Amino acid sequence: xxxxxxxxxxxxDGGVNVKVLMAHAMETGQRKDDAGKPIPAHYIQHVGVTxxxxxxxxxxxxxxISKNPFLEFNFKGGKKGETIxxxxxxxxxxxxxxxxxxx
Amino acid sequence: MDQxxxxxxxxxxxASLFALLAAAGMLQPGTALAAxxxxxxxxxKNLKDALDxxxxxxxxxxxxxxxxxxxxxxxxxxxxIGAVSKVPGTESIAILIAKNPTAxxxxxxxxxxxxxxxxxxxxxxxxxxxHVLVKAQGKYYMTKKEIKxxxxxxxx
Numbered sequence: 001x002x003x004x005x006x007x008x009x010x011x012x013d014g015g016v017n018v019k020v021l022m023a024h025a026m027e028t029g030q031r032k033d034d035a036g037k038p039i040p041a042h043y044i045q046h047v048g049v050t051x052x053x054x055x056x057x058x059x060x061x062x063x064x065i066s067k068n069p070f071l072e073f074n075f076k077g078g079k080k081g082e083t084i085x086x087x088x089x090x091x092x093x094x095x096x097x098x099x100x101x102x103x
Numbered sequence: 104m105d106q107x108x109x110x111x112x113x114x115x116x117x118a119s120l121f122a123l124l125a126a127a128g129m130l131q132p133g134t135a136l137a138a139x140x141x142x143x144x145x146x147x148k149n150l151k152d153a154l155d156x157x158x159x160x161x162x163x164x165x166x167x168x169x170x171x172x173x174x175x176x177x178x179x180x181x182x183x184i185g186a187v188s189k190v191p192g193t194e195s196i197a198i199l200i201a202k203n204p205t206a207x208x209x210x211x212x213x214x215x216x217x218x219x220x221x222x223x224x225x226x227x228x229x230x231x232x233x234h235v236l237v238k239a240q241g242k243y244y245m246t247k248k249e250i251k252x253x254x255x256x257x258x259x
Contacts, residue, residue, distance in 0.1 A: 066224040
Protein backbone atom coordinates (compact mmCIF):
# COMPACT_ATOMS: atom_id res chain seq x y z
CA UNK A 1 0.00 0.00 0.00
CA UNK A 2 2.59 2.50 1.08
CA UNK A 3 6.34 2.23 1.22
CA UNK A 4 7.95 1.44 4.56
CA UNK A 5 8.89 4.25 6.90
CA UNK A 6 12.64 4.63 7.03
CA UNK A 7 13.84 4.87 10.60
CA UNK A 8 17.36 5.41 11.90
CA UNK A 9 17.79 5.20 15.65
CA UNK A 10 21.29 5.79 16.98
CA UNK A 11 22.31 5.44 20.63
CA UNK A 12 24.59 8.22 21.85
CA ASP A 13 25.35 10.00 25.12
CA GLY A 14 22.81 7.99 27.10
CA GLY A 15 20.06 8.83 24.67
CA VAL A 16 18.79 7.90 21.27
CA ASN A 17 18.74 10.08 18.17
CA VAL A 18 15.77 9.21 15.96
CA LYS A 19 15.48 10.15 12.30
CA VAL A 20 12.32 9.19 10.46
CA LEU A 21 11.39 9.47 6.80
CA MET A 22 7.80 8.55 5.97
CA ALA A 23 6.51 7.79 2.48
CA HIS A 24 3.38 9.87 2.00
CA ALA A 25 1.97 12.23 -0.65
CA MET A 26 0.87 14.86 1.92
CA GLU A 27 -1.72 16.38 -0.43
CA THR A 28 -2.97 19.67 0.94
CA GLY A 29 -6.36 19.69 -0.79
CA GLN A 30 -5.40 23.06 -2.30
CA ARG A 31 -4.05 21.71 -5.58
CA LYS A 32 -5.95 21.00 -8.78
CA ASP A 33 -5.24 18.26 -11.31
CA ASP A 34 -4.74 18.84 -15.04
CA ALA A 35 -8.50 18.84 -15.61
CA GLY A 36 -8.95 21.55 -13.01
CA LYS A 37 -10.56 19.28 -10.45
CA PRO A 38 -9.37 19.76 -6.87
CA ILE A 39 -7.13 16.97 -5.61
CA PRO A 40 -8.58 15.80 -2.29
CA ALA A 41 -6.49 16.36 0.82
CA HIS A 42 -4.54 13.28 1.88
CA TYR A 43 -2.08 13.81 4.67
CA ILE A 44 -0.69 12.30 7.85
CA GLN A 45 -2.52 13.63 10.89
CA HIS A 46 -0.74 11.82 13.66
CA VAL A 47 2.66 10.26 14.23
CA GLY A 48 3.51 8.34 17.36
CA VAL A 49 6.90 6.95 18.33
CA THR A 50 7.15 4.37 21.09
CA UNK A 51 10.05 2.70 22.87
CA UNK A 52 9.51 -0.19 25.30
CA UNK A 53 5.78 0.52 25.15
CA UNK A 54 6.32 4.14 26.20
CA UNK A 55 5.42 7.06 23.96
CA UNK A 56 8.56 9.09 23.31
CA UNK A 57 7.03 11.50 20.80
CA UNK A 58 3.52 12.26 19.70
CA UNK A 59 3.00 14.61 16.77
CA UNK A 60 -0.18 16.09 15.32
CA UNK A 61 0.17 17.45 11.82
CA UNK A 62 -1.70 19.65 9.41
CA UNK A 63 -1.32 19.82 5.65
CA UNK A 64 1.81 22.00 5.73
CA ILE A 65 4.25 19.17 6.42
CA SER A 66 6.28 18.42 3.28
CA LYS A 67 5.73 15.40 1.06
CA ASN A 68 7.53 12.31 2.37
CA PRO A 69 7.76 13.81 5.86
CA PHE A 70 10.98 14.01 7.81
CA LEU A 71 11.18 14.04 11.58
CA GLU A 72 14.14 14.11 13.96
CA PHE A 73 14.29 14.13 17.76
CA ASN A 74 16.19 12.68 20.74
CA PHE A 75 15.02 10.82 23.82
CA LYS A 76 16.83 9.70 26.96
CA GLY A 77 17.29 6.04 27.87
CA GLY A 78 17.28 3.43 25.15
CA LYS A 79 20.09 1.05 24.40
CA LYS A 80 21.54 -0.64 21.38
CA GLY A 81 19.51 -3.65 20.33
CA GLU A 82 16.21 -2.31 21.67
CA THR A 83 13.47 -1.43 19.22
CA ILE A 84 11.33 1.61 18.54
CA UNK A 85 8.06 1.73 16.64
CA UNK A 86 6.80 4.54 14.43
CA UNK A 87 3.10 4.67 13.59
CA UNK A 88 1.39 7.20 11.36
CA UNK A 89 -2.31 7.68 10.71
CA UNK A 90 -3.63 9.83 7.87
CA UNK A 91 -6.90 11.69 7.28
CA UNK A 92 -8.32 8.75 5.29
CA UNK A 93 -7.78 6.42 8.21
CA UNK A 94 -4.82 4.67 6.61
CA UNK A 95 -2.22 3.60 9.07
CA UNK A 96 1.26 2.20 9.00
CA UNK A 97 3.60 0.96 11.73
CA UNK A 98 7.29 0.25 11.24
CA UNK A 99 9.93 -0.88 13.65
CA UNK A 100 13.67 -0.29 13.90
CA UNK A 101 16.47 -1.54 16.09
CA UNK A 102 18.57 1.03 17.95
CA UNK A 103 22.15 1.00 16.70
CA MET B 104 -11.37 6.51 -12.11
CA ASP B 105 -15.05 7.27 -11.60
CA GLN B 106 -15.21 4.58 -8.99
CA UNK B 107 -12.45 6.21 -7.01
CA UNK B 108 -14.13 9.55 -7.24
CA UNK B 109 -17.40 8.06 -6.05
CA UNK B 110 -15.69 6.50 -3.08
CA UNK B 111 -14.06 9.75 -2.19
CA UNK B 112 -17.38 11.54 -2.43
CA UNK B 113 -19.03 8.87 -0.36
CA UNK B 114 -16.34 9.08 2.27
CA UNK B 115 -16.47 12.84 2.27
CA UNK B 116 -20.25 12.69 2.54
CA UNK B 117 -20.41 12.48 6.26
CA ALA B 118 -18.22 13.98 8.90
CA SER B 119 -19.95 11.52 11.19
CA LEU B 120 -18.57 8.58 9.22
CA PHE B 121 -15.16 10.08 9.67
CA ALA B 122 -15.68 10.42 13.40
CA LEU B 123 -16.79 6.82 13.44
CA LEU B 124 -13.61 5.69 11.69
CA ALA B 125 -11.53 7.74 14.07
CA ALA B 126 -13.38 6.31 17.04
CA ALA B 127 -12.89 2.80 15.68
CA GLY B 128 -9.20 3.54 15.30
CA MET B 129 -9.03 4.72 18.88
CA LEU B 130 -10.31 1.40 20.13
CA GLN B 131 -7.35 -0.51 18.78
CA PRO B 132 -4.68 -1.02 21.41
CA GLY B 133 -1.85 0.35 19.27
CA THR B 134 -3.48 3.72 18.86
CA ALA B 135 -3.81 4.63 22.49
CA LEU B 136 -1.12 7.16 21.70
CA ALA B 137 -3.26 8.97 19.13
CA ALA B 138 -3.42 12.46 20.55
CA UNK B 139 -6.67 14.37 20.57
CA UNK B 140 -6.56 16.37 17.41
CA UNK B 141 -7.42 20.02 17.83
CA UNK B 142 -9.15 20.22 14.45
CA UNK B 143 -10.25 23.80 14.99
CA UNK B 144 -6.67 24.93 15.47
CA UNK B 145 -5.58 23.12 12.31
CA UNK B 146 -8.38 24.73 10.30
CA UNK B 147 -7.64 28.26 11.52
CA LYS B 148 -6.85 30.52 8.57
CA ASN B 149 -4.56 32.92 10.37
CA LEU B 150 -2.09 33.03 13.22
CA LYS B 151 -4.36 34.71 15.75
CA ASP B 152 -7.22 32.26 15.23
CA ALA B 153 -4.81 29.34 15.46
CA LEU B 154 -3.32 30.65 18.70
CA ASP B 155 -6.81 31.23 20.11
CA UNK B 156 -7.90 27.71 19.16
CA UNK B 157 -4.80 26.31 20.84
CA UNK B 158 -5.67 28.28 23.97
CA UNK B 159 -2.39 30.14 23.70
CA UNK B 160 -3.87 33.66 23.59
CA UNK B 161 -0.96 36.09 23.46
CA UNK B 162 2.19 34.06 24.09
CA UNK B 163 5.20 35.56 25.86
CA UNK B 164 8.09 36.36 23.51
CA UNK B 165 11.00 34.19 24.52
CA UNK B 166 14.67 33.99 23.70
CA UNK B 167 14.75 30.53 25.21
CA UNK B 168 13.31 29.08 22.03
CA UNK B 169 15.78 28.57 19.22
CA UNK B 170 14.53 28.14 15.69
CA UNK B 171 16.82 26.77 13.02
CA UNK B 172 15.59 27.70 9.57
CA UNK B 173 16.98 29.21 6.39
CA UNK B 174 16.76 32.96 5.74
CA UNK B 175 15.73 32.24 2.21
CA UNK B 176 13.98 29.08 1.06
CA UNK B 177 14.41 28.49 -2.63
CA UNK B 178 11.75 25.83 -2.65
CA UNK B 179 8.69 26.51 -0.50
CA UNK B 180 7.66 22.87 -0.78
CA UNK B 181 10.50 21.75 1.46
CA UNK B 182 11.64 24.16 4.16
CA UNK B 183 13.65 22.59 6.99
CA ILE B 184 12.63 23.87 10.43
CA GLY B 185 14.29 22.94 13.68
CA ALA B 186 12.96 24.02 17.06
CA VAL B 187 14.72 23.73 20.41
CA SER B 188 13.10 24.88 23.64
CA LYS B 189 15.17 25.78 26.68
CA VAL B 190 12.06 26.76 28.61
CA PRO B 191 11.95 24.52 31.71
CA GLY B 192 9.11 22.03 31.72
CA THR B 193 8.37 22.18 28.00
CA GLU B 194 5.31 20.06 27.26
CA SER B 195 4.71 20.78 23.61
CA ILE B 196 6.22 22.54 20.61
CA ALA B 197 4.13 23.83 17.69
CA ILE B 198 5.14 25.31 14.34
CA LEU B 199 2.92 27.99 12.81
CA ILE B 200 3.33 29.66 9.43
CA ALA B 201 1.47 32.98 9.43
CA LYS B 202 0.73 33.30 5.72
CA ASN B 203 -0.06 29.69 4.85
CA PRO B 204 -3.71 28.87 3.98
CA THR B 205 -3.90 27.28 7.42
CA ALA B 206 -1.39 28.62 9.92
CA UNK B 207 -0.78 25.65 12.20
CA UNK B 208 1.64 23.20 10.58
CA UNK B 209 2.47 20.82 13.39
CA UNK B 210 2.27 20.25 17.09
CA UNK B 211 4.59 17.92 18.98
CA UNK B 212 3.87 16.58 22.46
CA UNK B 213 7.09 16.16 24.38
CA UNK B 214 6.85 13.50 27.10
CA UNK B 215 9.26 13.54 30.05
CA UNK B 216 12.53 11.97 28.93
CA UNK B 217 12.31 13.34 25.41
CA UNK B 218 14.44 16.36 24.59
CA UNK B 219 12.34 19.44 23.78
CA UNK B 220 13.79 19.65 20.29
CA UNK B 221 12.29 18.59 16.97
CA UNK B 222 13.22 18.98 13.31
CA UNK B 223 10.94 18.56 10.35
CA UNK B 224 10.27 19.97 6.88
CA UNK B 225 7.32 22.17 6.04
CA UNK B 226 5.59 23.69 3.03
CA UNK B 227 5.34 27.46 2.73
CA UNK B 228 2.99 29.16 0.26
CA UNK B 229 4.88 32.44 0.30
CA UNK B 230 7.35 34.54 2.28
CA UNK B 231 6.09 34.53 5.84
CA UNK B 232 6.90 34.79 9.48
CA UNK B 233 7.30 31.35 11.00
CA HIS B 234 6.51 30.98 14.68
CA VAL B 235 7.53 28.35 17.18
CA LEU B 236 5.11 28.11 20.09
CA VAL B 237 6.12 26.34 23.29
CA LYS B 238 3.83 25.28 26.08
CA ALA B 239 5.55 24.91 29.44
CA GLN B 240 3.91 24.59 32.84
CA GLY B 241 0.64 25.88 31.48
CA LYS B 242 2.16 29.00 29.91
CA TYR B 243 2.83 29.76 26.27
CA TYR B 244 6.04 31.15 24.83
CA MET B 245 6.82 32.04 21.24
CA THR B 246 9.59 33.09 18.92
CA LYS B 247 9.44 34.04 15.26
CA LYS B 248 11.57 34.37 12.19
CA GLU B 249 10.82 35.56 8.67
CA ILE B 250 11.64 33.11 5.91
CA LYS B 251 11.72 34.39 2.36
CA UNK B 252 10.31 31.97 -0.19
CA UNK B 253 11.39 32.15 -3.82
CA UNK B 254 8.97 29.52 -5.16
CA UNK B 255 5.81 28.77 -3.18
CA UNK B 256 5.10 25.24 -2.03
CA UNK B 257 1.34 24.97 -2.24
CA UNK B 258 0.69 25.51 -5.94
CA UNK B 259 2.72 22.70 -7.34
